[in-house]
Amino acid sequence: MRPRSHARAALLLGLLGLGCEFDVNVGATWAINQPRVLAVRMEVVEPAPIWTERIGLGTDQAPVAEALPGDIVRLVPLVVDGQGRAQAPETIDALWFQCGSEDCIASVPACDSIAWTTDSACEIGRGGALEFPFPALGPAGLEAGAMTVLGIIGRHPGADAERCRAGLLEGTIELQDCTLFISEVLIGPPWVLRVEAVNAGLEVELPLYEIPYLLLFQPANRAPAPAGMVLVDIDTQQPLEGSPPRVHAGQRIHASPAWRSEDSQPYAQGRLVDDGSNYAFKVHFERLGAHYFASGPINFIAVDGSGRELVVDEGARPGIIRLVVVVGDQRGEETKLPEGSVRHGAVNMLVQELEVMP
């Protein structure tokens, strides 16, 4: 990788250091100062009447984030405005496409006009909270355990996703009102998925008879749903007080999601042993993670295992700052080597307000 210092050097005449006005003051990745699409969540709103055990006992109200053919699922864009306020999905316009195994493109036939499977490249539909029946399983979807979806998502209410699609196809600035978002819709739970695959006439790598019966009761992946944020003053080690929590300019804060015990779900992972003659299965618990964003005068300065360290700018004026956190879970591949490789997870979003005091 070329040294970054060289990238702009000789171009600017070397004017004794005076010439190089590097105003690198654009927004960092985590800065929210305009409407942004932060993530896409898939949730099962009405499961198909198969493998009902995957829904679990129903004590966890977090949305189910793994679908089987026949489920009614909803694609939800997680959008915030320029002040970090979550936008109701119904107010956001979006076009959704299934990518298939190729690069995602936005000029494909409608899914309901073709023999629609998880491997198809087609246009699913339009809407900020689009519900649709999950398609039949295809070999690629089985292999990946996921279906790739492209969303042309308006960044704010009033953005027209259809105009954005036209801008994308014609290469014009009409596209600037939207963000293209590629996400993975999980198919599963993985063990019952293999049973369904065999029932659909597809070949599976892991013979069904190798799957312990109990694994068929593995619940579907749900998106983490922390109870809120844990905010602690780093210097005093005391939790922030107030509702919303009060902060002051220059204050250093440690922020982390208030994970529930249900958020880290157990799942089984299998691998070949004994030189490939047997399978062994092991139960793991999901790893949980978070991406942090903020509107307002905040700087993220460090990451530790559990959360982020941030500091309120010295010049912060009284007002509301919003911390927006996209949380997700991570699992290893259920049957693939090497152990520890990570597959796509389920996501959710939290918004935490902070009040900057005079």
Add this chain to the structure above:
Amino acid sequence: MRGALFVLGLGLGLGLGLGLATPSLVLAAPPGDAAEVQDVGHVTGRVRAAGTRALIPGAQVIVVDAPPDVRVGARAKTPLDPEQVSWIREATTNEDGAFALGELPITKVRVVVIAAGYERLELWAESTPDPEQALAIYLRPHADASGQYRTEVVTERNPELPRAEHQVDGERARSYPGTGGDPVRAVQNLPGVARAPGGLGLVAVRGGDPRQTGIYVDGHPVPRGFHVLPIAAVVDPSMIDHVDLTPGNFDAAYGGVSGGLLQIHTRQLEGVSGVHGEAHLDLFDLGGAVRAPVGPGGVGFAFRRAHVGDIIKLADGVLGKTGILVPNYWDYIGRFDMPIRARHHLSIKAFGAGDSLQDTTEFEPGEELSINFRSAFHRFDLGYAYAGPRLHASLSGALLLGTDAQVDGTTTRNRNGRTLSLRGAVSHRLSGRATLLAGADFVHTHASRQRIWKSREDDVSEYESAQWRLGTWLGVAFQIATKTGLVVLRPQVRLNVFGTATEQRVMPDPRFDLRARVHRRVELFAALGQYSAPFTVFREGQLGLISSSHTSTSHVVVPDWLIAYFDPGVESETPDGFLLITRTVHASLGTQVELPWSLGLRTTLFWRETPPQIRGWQPAPTNTGFLDLNLDLTIRSPAQRGYGLELLLDRSLAPGVHGMLGYTLLRAETTEIHQFEFAYIEPDARQVPSNFDQRHNLVALIVFELPRDFRFGARFRLVSGNPERPVIGTIVTQDEKEFRYKPIYGEFGSSYSPLFHQLDLRLDKTWFLRGASVIAYLDVQNVYNRRYPEIWIYSADWSERGERIGIPLFPSLGVRVEF
């Protein structure tokens, strides 16, 4: 009575000229009869220009009696009052600036010296018995006529010869604001020339590629007109007489380029009087020059060396690493001119320029990246010219030796090139109405290249290549005198032969131009012609000093053309002699109008069209070149078009206030090219705006010659932005670990950079000493500190383009001593 005699005496005195001055007239006898005076006094002296010490022939010297209480040697504070004098004598200086007045009473006198272009001088002196005691008199040039520009219009003497569309006077251009005192950069003020970023040296004319502009020094090509850090031309300004720019429809005597022609003419040294020179020091470089007579001829030498790179390294040591790399540059030129006999002239020249850049950076812990880049050329010229009453002929040759070397982290590249250029031209006046024009030029370039991969030092690619072009031209200039003036028609044809080691191509280029004076103040001109040139297919070996960069917080996006034109590198030749020749048609039509107050208005409509050319190419197998390809390629040259209007209102040869107002309205387009190691154009490639499709370009330049030898100049530019490829959206990919952001680019040319405007100011002050003059100058570019986005910085998610890199307010201080 005495006043009338005084005036009569002046009139008679002006009529005398050469030879030792003799007393022109005793207008009034000194007190008493001169014959009765026992002691006879003399006043003798020599008159020179202050600063340059140039002799001033034809100056009028008046000597009158003075009051006894004046101080000899001091300037007279009150002007001469003819009513107060009792006698008056006068003389005119001869060729050597000398004068002598004898038979004067021995007394104090007032000496009055008057010469055109100089300030009147009155000083107290005394007549002495010894005629050898001579006064040394120095006249200061007028503030509005420093003797450094010419008003002579050469073309009226030789209307059959080609005339450049624009000419920039070398000495005058050194005082233009915003150009760093470089006459070649001053060409960028002219209409038809694109604004280059940061005011850097780049001459792209009429929307075309700057590499299509032919750059010549005294009739022979040079590999580049500017140093690698293009703030300075490769020829020292003190040795530049003038710079010609012809944006299109240049003469048949030149070929092999499809855009415009930039010709740098160095100073002719025949007849230089006395030893003169200069030395300068400013923030960027220091240099010196000297010129001296050699018999009837003259010799001159100039050198220059940049120190800005050293200053930055010094700043790195004091302030910490600035991360700025700047090449150091140097150049030199030596010239010898000698008249062999009447009308025969010999010229010998040597000049060269070089750049070097060295740095070592630790880009990862324990991992160092070294950059070592050197580029230099030396050229040796020999020329002969004959200027007779009917026949003009010239014959010259130039041998250019160039070396380029580049060492970076992975490879070492070397290139040694040798270019031989020969030119012979003749114009023979067949009659009062027709002049034959003919000539030939030949350019042969041989280069040997080597590339060594550091990781596998036994992997060495070497090859040699040769390219040449031969041009011959023939035409006739018809001159027809009409009631309103002269009409000159010049139909010509140039036959080009382009060749490599394996193939040759013949391309005839017919050309025609017309000038017609339709009114005593109005001249029409028109031109049409074809211009064949090889298309540069290959371009590799750039240093990669300039590139876009991406971090977790921002993206610096550098336009491709900025990288292509400003990133130093080692040029490439076609490995196996592949040739693709393009043919460009130039057409222009316009008027030149002389307006009151020494103003001139030039209006030009132009059209430039290059149809695409297509050739199949099968690269030779390995070991013959740098491209280890084994496939069939179809090489296409782009279809290009540029058209528009140029206006130039100028007052460049007038005293007091001079300047220009230039405007260009332009539309230029080209086929979209993907520049890999070779230029690749898709079969269905679309037309896009060219990189320098600057729709409007306005330059206003004005210089005031102020009292007390101050000079103030201002330049304002208002230019439309360049086309760009905007980021129109972002693709976010969400996976388990991170969000990845990728830009979605729109079509190139679907948006343009913002309007550019900038004000540059320059103030200089000259102190005229007896033997020298000292000029101190302050040149401030971008006075109101407008930060224009030459380069955009995007946010990490590509959603925001809020900041930019541009040139801020930039002052430059310097001093120059001329003697």
